[in-house]
Amino acid sequence: MKLYDSRRAPNPRRVRWVMAEKGVQDVEIVEVDLLAGQHRTPDYRAKVGVPHVPALELDDGTCISESIAICRYLEHLYPEPNLFGRDAREQAVIEMWTRRCEFYLANPIMLNVRHTHPALAALEATQQPQVADYNRVSAERFMKTLDRHLAEHEFVAADRFTIADIVGVVGLDFARLVKYRPPEEFTHLARWLEACRARPAASAGM
C-alpha cells in the first residue's frame, strides 16, 4: 500500500498519527507537494479522482481518499490498539464525537487558518478576515462544549484515547500556524491537549 501524504497538512496527519499508534510500518509514504500543486496534476487526479490528500492506494490499485475512511480501513488491517470502538454502541459514540471534533472544531480552524496565513493565500480566491473571525468564533463555541465534557472525561469519546482525540488535537494544532492558542479559561481542554500531545505517536506527520 502507498499513502499519498503531505507533511504539516492536518488531514494527512490524522492518518500518520493512526499509523504511529498502531505501529504500521509497511505502507510506503509518497510526499505530495500541495503548494507546488502536485495534487492537481492529471496523473494524481486520474488516480485518486479528486485533488485531495491524503489518499491510500491499495495493492489492487483502488485509491481511498478521505482521511477518516482511510483510518477506519487501517483499523480493520491493524485492529490494536482499538481507536474506533469495540462494539456498535461504542463505535456510534466515537463516530459522533469524531464528527463533532471534525465539523465544529477542525473544519472552522482550517478555514480560519486558510483565511489568515499569508502562505496559504494561494488556496483561497480571496482571504477574507470576516470569514476567519466567523470560524474562530464557531470553533471557540465548540471548545466550550468540549471543555465542559472534558471536566468529567479523561478523553473525548471513550475511557481511552480514540480517533476522536486525534481529530480534535490535530485540528487545534493546525491553529498554531497562525500562533493561535485556545482561551485560557478552558483548563480541561488544555489538560487533555497536553496529555494527547505528549503521546509518542503525536509527532507523526508533523
Add this chain to the structure above:
Amino acid sequence: MKLYDSRRAPNPRRVRWVMAEKGVQDVEIVEVDLLAGQHRTPDYRAKVGVPHVPALELDDGTCISESIAICRYLEHLYPEPNLFGRDAREQAVIEMWTRRCEFYLANPIMLNVRHTHPALAALEATQQPQVADYNRVSAERFMKTLDRHLAEHEFVAADRFTIADIVGVVGLDFARLVKYRPPEEFTHLARWLEACRARPAASAGM
C-alpha cells in the same frame, strides 16, 4: 429507541430514509420543531449534549447525534439491505463517497439554502448572497465530478444503492426549497437522481 427528528430537515431525512430501506418499525419518532427552537431547550441540550437533530436515544439512555453515526448504528441492528459495505475495502470506498457527497455537495447546498431562503433567515446571523453563491459554485464543481463518475456507474459508491446515494440525493433535494435545479448538462447525475427519488423509501422523512 427514540429518534429525535425534524421533518423536511436534510440530516434527519438521511436517517428516516435508511430506516425505510431497512423496514425499521420499532423506533419511536419524536418531532422537534427547529423553527420554534425546541432543539435549544435546556432539556434537549442536557439529553443530547448539542442543539442538533437528528439524535437517537438508546434504551440505556445514551444519545447519539450525527446522522451518519446513527445510520451506521442502525446498519448494525438491521444489517439488510446492506448500505455501508460488506467488507473493509467496500466499506472504505462507500465511506469515501459518502463523505465526498456530504462535504462537497450536501454541505455547500445547505449553506446556499440557509443564506437564501427567507424562512431560514433566523438560522444565520446575516444571510449573505456572496456566501450563497460561493457554496452553489462549490456544489456544482462536485456535481461535475459526480456526473462524470455516474456516466460509468449506476450508483455512487458500489454496484448497488448505498448510504452515499442517500446523502447525495438528500443534499440535492434540499435545494428544491429555493427552486434550484442542477445544470441540465449533467445528464448522468439527472438519471441517477430520478432513479433514487423513485425508490419507495425516498419519501420517508419528507
